[in-house]
Amino acid sequence: MKKFSVVLTGFLLPLFFYAQNPDIKGSVVDEETREKVPFATVAVYEVESRVPVNGTTTSLEGSFVLKNIPYGSYRLEVSFIGYNTREIPLQLTSGQHEIILDEISIRPMALQLEEFEVTAMARSAVNRLDRVSYRAEDFETARGGTAAELLSRLPSLIVSPDGEISVRGTTDFIVYLNGRPTQIEPSMLLSQIPASSIIGIDIITVPTAGFDAQGKGGIINIVTKTDAMQGLSVSASGTFGGAPWGNRTDNISGDNLKDDRYGGALNIVYAKSDWVLQGGAEL
Structure with a gap:
């Protein structure tokens, strides 16, 4: 019976020490509105490393828990789309079982856009x-x-x-x-x-x-x-043509038949305010 007790004690001892690594708790808020930020990424890195030791995302209420972080020096990074990344140094020492951080505020990212022009073709x-x-x-x-x-x-x-x-x-x-x-x-x-x-x-x-x-x-x-039709407007047109090979003398009447064509027209329009004068002649 004594042998069984020694073995059981030796088995539970590593579990006891393993459970002593502390948890890190906190919440993330918008720096300007102080509203909770859900789904923000929270990760713990060793000081000189870019590989996270542990990480999670905030809940709908903006809170997070990082469990079982070994003792040591770390930096906590909080990031979210549209916000500047926030870094916080952490020092975990023996005897700490739970670390509750103050609210972590992240600042909305300000984007400086260059001037741009939007063009579109209107329907004809x-x-x-x-x-x-x-x-x-x-x-x-x-x-x-x-x-x-x-x-x-x-x-x-x-x-x-x-x-x-x-x-x-x-x-x-x-x-x-x-x-x-x-x-x-x-x-x-x-x-x-x-x-x-x-x-x-x-x-x-x-x-x-x-x-x-x-x-x-x-x-x-x-x-x-506006005023497109105001004032004097004069237009002239003319036509001239013919087919000499079509000219002939009628066998019955003896009349000379010609296929020559000519004509012309002159139009004058004077508009002012609500009245219009017009005139023209044709040949």
Whole structure:
């Protein structure tokens, strides 16, 4: 019986000394708000080592426990994403069974960002319930021309030489200028407005009560810059051509038939405030 007692005592002795290594307890808070910081990393390192002796993460309440740390000199590191790492020196001596640290505060990391610019391309067309709106600046190839040339660049829209506008084959569209009807002939109006003065174009297929009822097909509303149509505007056009091989004398009447073609037109528009004077001549 005595032999058994000696063996049992010898077996428990190492366990007793092993259990004497102290535990380290503490909590981590935000230095500015004093709120608890959960899931922060807490690790113990020997003074000159980068290999942790022990480590853990803080609980939802910001607390942590590092168990069974051997006696010696250490540094405690606390780190978390978005915060500066905090280091605390530790000295564990014999006779200490539990070390409770004061609240460990960590400071939010201040990031100095360089100036940057965010750019994006605006949509060239905006679809609404009653219309499709286009930005004129998205059709740079027509910027040096007239409104007629700009309209001809729009999808599904055709402008005839006579100024008739059709959208997907539907005609009887009328032209509005800045939301108001105009008495100027469409061909003359479209030739008088520089494309560079146009901000946007609305193709209104379902005119609301705010528009005149005329125009069964719809309305083309041209939005221009301020005073774009003020002052005197003169435009001239001409055509000349022919086919000499087509000239002949009619065998029956004896009339001379010529295929030569020529023509011209002069349009003058003077606009001021709310009134417009227009005139023109054709050959």
